[in-house]
Amino acid sequence: MAKVGNYISEAFGELKTNVTWPEWAEVQRLTIIVAVFSILFALATWGVDVVFAKAIAGFFSWINS
Helix, strand or coil: CHHHHHHHHHHHHHHHHCCCCCCHHHHHHHHHHHHHHHHHHHHHHHHHHHHHHHHHHHHHHHHHC
16 A cells, blocks of 8 residues: 555655646637637538438338338
């Protein structure tokens, strides 16, 4: 159990001393960019889903008629 505690302690020490953290303004800017692209990707995925659903429904209604 001491090994786990030592590992966590060393990990936090590494994060405090050796990691270069971005400025808060950059974090906000990049968060907005990620959010916008996530929304765009979700809308594109939804659009493709709607198109394929209509195509499949049209295909099956064509077969059944």
